[in-house]
Amino acid sequence: SQTIHQWPATLVQPVGSPLSLECTVEGTSNPNLYWYRQAAGRGLQLLFYSVGIGQISSEVPQNLSASRPQDRQFILSSKKLLLSDSGFYLCAWGGTGSYYFGPGTRLTVL
Amino acid sequence: AQSVTQLGSHVSVSEGALVLLRCNYSSSVPPYLFWYVQYPNQGLQLLLKYTSAATLVKGINDFEAEFKKSETSFHLTKPSAHMSDAAEYFCAVRRNTGNQFYFGTGTSLTVIP
Numbered sequence: 001s002q003t004i005h006q007w008p009a010t011l012v013q014p015v016g017s018p019l020s021l022e023c024t025v026e027g028t029s030n031p032n033l034y035w036y037r038q039a040a041g042r043g044l045q046l047l048f049y050s051v052g053i054g055q056i057s058s059e060v061p062q063n064l065s066a067s068r069p070q071d072r073q074f075i076l077s078s079k080k081l082l083l084s085d086s087g088f089y090l091c092a093w094g095g096t097g098s099y100y101f102g103p104g105t106r107l108t109v110l
Numbered sequence: 111a112q113s114v115t116q117l118g119s120h121v122s123v124s125e126g127a128l129v130l131l132r133c134n135y136s137s138s139v140p141p142y143l144f145w146y147v148q149y150p151n152q153g154l155q156l157l158l159k160y161t162s163a164a165t166l167v168k169g170i171n172d173f174e175a176e177f178k179k180s181e182t183s184f185h186l187t188k189p190s191a192h193m194s195d196a197a198e199y200f201c202a203v204r205r206n207t208g209n210q211f212y213f214g215t216g217t218s219l220t221v222i223p
Contacts, residue, residue, distance in 0.1 A: 043215035090153055099211050101153035
């Protein structure tokens with residue numbers, strides 16, 4: 001069966017510091033991968049999605065970026081965090097069927 | 111553009127009472143529709159999905175949802191609420207072109223003992 005891993009589970013970072021969140025998928029090949037952010041009271045916002053290695057599409061302009069260096073690895077990054085980047089970050093994979101989500105990373109920017 | 115609207119950001123029900131969480135979609139063609147549940151500090155778990163087969167869809171934990179094209183609705187129901195049902199529930203639509211999902215803003219369900 002397919003499994004999604006995300007780390008770290010929680011992260012506290014100062015404003016202006018860099019960020020790297022990692023997501024890996026097991027049990028499937030060539031998955032579509034997605035990064036969502038969940039801010040308090042604001043539902044889920046699609047940030048990036050990828051249909052293959054090196055292929056990244058951005059849904060919203062922001063100071064975040066994503067990369068997919070390997071088939072089952074998806075990384076979310078920032079060079080300088082803002083206070084507004086705080087939230088719960090969820091990685092998901094899916095194809096023509098349902099989405100399956102990882103456990104999430106809780107990011108607090110102070 | 112496809113989107114979903116969840117009416118009521120907070121719903122409270124008594125234990126044993128009917129659960130009804132509302133979701134309306136906007137789409138020019140019948141979309142794929144989903145309900146997810148999120149427990150605190152966890153990822154989202156698929157409850158059920160509608161993929162243009164039977165209009166009444168049964169999911170896990172006795173939840174079900176009915177696709178009503180005339181009302182553009184996909185409301186989630188459960189006959190009898192349990193304390194363990196307290197969570198955030200999200201309705202989602204999948205775009206007909208591409209595989210991106212778009213989520214509603216969520217409904218927080220509180221179950222009162």
